[in-house]
Amino acid sequence: xxxxxxxxxxxxxxxxxxxxxxxxxxxxxxxTHPSLKPFxxxxxxxxxxxxxxxxxxxxxxxxxxxxxxxxxxxxxxxxDYLCPPIPGRADYIHHVAELLGKRNKYRIPMGTKVTCLxxxxxxxxxxxxxxxxxxxxxxxGSDIDEKAxxxxxxxxxxxxxxKDKIDLRLQTYPKKILKGILEKKDVIDIIICNxxxxxxxxxxxxxxxxxxKNLNGKKANKVTLNFGGKNNELxxxxxxxxxxxxxxxxxKQFGKQCLWFTTLVSKKENLKxxxxxxxxxxxxxxxxINMGQGNKVSRIxxxxxxxxxxxxxxxxxxWNKKFSKSKYHN
Numbered sequence: 652x653x654x655x656x657x658x659x660x661x662x663x664x665x666x667x668x669x670x671x672x673x674x675x676x677x678x679x680x681x682x683t684h685p686s687l688k689p690f691x692x693x694x695x696x697x698x699x700x701x702x703x704x705x706x707x708x709x710x711x712x713x714x715x716x717x718x719x720x721x722x723x724x725x726x727x728x729x730x731d732y733l734c735p736p737i738p739g740r741a742d743y744i745h746h747v748a749e750l751l752g753k754r755n756k757y758r759i760p761m762g763t764k765v766t767c768l769x770x771x772x773x774x775x776x777x778x779x780x781x782x783x784x785x786x787x788x789x790x791x792g793s794d795i796d797e798k799a800x801x802x803x804x805x806x807x808x809x810x811x812x813x814k815d816k817i818d819l820r821l822q823t824y825p826k827k828i829l830k831g832i833l834e835k836k837d838v839i840d841i842i843i844c845n846x847x848x849x850x851x852x853x854x855x856x857x858x859x860x861x862x863x864k865n866l867n868g869k870k871a872n873k874v875t876l877n878f879g880g881k882n883n884e885l886x887x888x889x890x891x892x893x894x895x896x897x898x899x900x901x902x903k904q905f906g907k908q909c910l911w912f913t914t915l916v917s918k919k920e921n922l923k924x925x926x927x928x929x930x931x932x933x934x935x936x937x938x939x940i941n942m943g944q945g946n947k948v949s950r951i952x953x954x955x956x957x958x959x960x961x962x963x964x965x966x967x968x969x970w971n972k973k974f975s976k977s978k979y980h981n
Contacts, residue, residue, distance in 0.1 A: 652930060654937040663943035666745040668785075670720045671738035675712070677701075684715035710734050713775075721784040725809035728802050732774040735845075739944045740777045741785075746940050746951055747841050747913055748786055754962055760840070760970040762787040763816075768909075769793070770828060770844040770898070772819070774802035778843055783816050790817045791839070793832045795825045828894070829901040837908055840969065844914040846894040892921045899928045899954075906956030910965050913953040922952070929954050 665672045677699050681688040687701075690708035694700045701708040710728075716737045717723040728734060747767075752759035765788040769778045772792030779790035794800050800819045807813040824831045833839070889896075895914050902912045916922060922939070929937050934954040941950045957965060 652934060652937065654926070656939045663941040663948060665738060665944060666742050668745045669738060669741050671716070671741060680712070680715040680719055683719040684711065687711040687715045706734070713737055717780065721780055722812055723780055723810050726806055728774040729798060732799060732802065735775060735777050737777060739942070741781050742942050742944065743843060743915065743951065744778060744781045744785060746942065747843060747911070750911060750938065750940070750953055751841060755966050755970060759786065763789045764970055765789070765840045766791065766838065768839050768842045770842065772803055774799040776803035776806050776817070779817050780813065783813060792817055792819045793822050795822045797821055827901070828898045829905055833905055833908065838969070839909040840911070842909055842912045844898060846891050846914060891916065891918055892924060895921070895925055896928055899925070899932055903932050903956070910957060910962065911953050911955050913951050915949055916952050917949045925952055
């Protein structure tokens, strides 16, 4: 088993291909999406910004970013559902694209020859939007919430660039992750996952109050989810560690159907247990990719059950057999 780790000596920055490095160009975003303008104010540093503790402001910013950078002109999600920060989602996509390209002579595979499974795609469907608009990939999106999947489907149906580029699947076994979603005929190039972070609703609420205090500079007594989120999006029994453990255990069954399995790991202290489980599962190769956004540091853990020869055969058969340039090729 081969294990590669990025050192955390230096604070990681956003991926070089990420369109959201530096400060938001709010003038340009307001021109693209005028509904953002009422939320733009000068902060205590006399810099134009939005109030990130205001859910409506965050939603307007997301709409503007998706319109301006990803040609998504219709994007609406039900109230109280997770409205994720887009720069971090884009970073995940660019890092896993780089991972796919590494053994392909550093050439990232583009277009619908690549299939990505997004576990817990949510009502916003952000990962599939960015993954398709940046690289042309097609997606399978899974979720345990039927309302969230209906929202995701509406977004893809309403935008010409996204039509027919996602297969949404309802997970009817809430304690399962891959089982019940992946079928025998499925061949998946990359799996992405942003697992529920917290282990209980109380833990999630306490974290939200701390975050609001950091944003506003004063103690918050009422839980207001600035980025929204239903219970299943924010926490699960056992939290991140248990969720990823279950994913690893299930991944063994699909080791020959998927090239790379990946998941976000927010808590560094969970890494040791994750590596132990992957070693026990006999993963052929394990990689850890560090990511950074603002003051937050997280990482992607990726693993495959295919050896180098099997990976090369996969790449040749799936991506390079009739390789031709497309509008997505860079």
